[in-house]
Amino acid sequence: MSADDSIDVRGARVLVIDDSKTIRRTTEGLLTKAGCEVRTAQDGFEALGKIVEFQPDLVFVDIMMPRLDGYHTCALIKANAALRHTPVVMLSSKDGLFDRAKGRLVGAELYLSKPFTGDELLDAVRRYLRRDVRRAD
Numbered sequence: 001m002s003a004d005d006s007i008d009v010r011g012a013r014v015l016v017i018d019d020s021k022t023i024r025r026t027t028e029g030l031l032t033k034a035g036c037e038v039r040t041a042q043d044g045f046e047a048l049g050k051i052v053e054f055q056p057d058l059v060f061v062d063i064m065m066p067r068l069d070g071y072h073t074c075a076l077i078k079a080n081a082a083l084r085h086t087p088v089v090m091l092s093s094k095d096g097l098f099d100r101a102k103g104r105l106v107g108a109e110l111y112l113s114k115p116f117t118g119d120e121l122l123d124a125v126r127r128y129l130r131r132d133v134r135r136a137d
Contacts, residue, residue: 007126010035018062044068063092078107087128
């Protein structure tokens with residue numbers, strides 16, 4: 001158990017961007033079961049419209065996607081004044097130092113290697129949840 005286990009993720013708004021239907025469904029299922037409100041997108045272009053409307057507390061984005069990859073999607077999120085404080089977690093089957101560094105350069109807060117566990121996914125949500133949004137007062 002990590003120290004963050006006490007953080008309640010219920011009600012957290014999470015956007016999952018991945019071109020794999022399996023990853024989207026699995027991630028959505030795990031997060032929904034934990035009480036998160038989840039939206040999904042199959043690529044960066046679809047995600048850009050959803051992120052403005054949905055205003056997520058956290059974004060998970062796959063690196064390798066057609067049309068608009070995860071690096072460019074993250075860079076666009078971080079370049080937008082209204083969205084730049086939204087934490088972005090990169091998802092990838094590539095686990096190289098270069099890929100992690102490139103993710104940091106475009107503003108990603110964390111990098112999860114596929115396959116990731118449900119615990120790793122929820123730990124990321126707890127770690128980057130906007131605490132001011134979660135307050136009950």
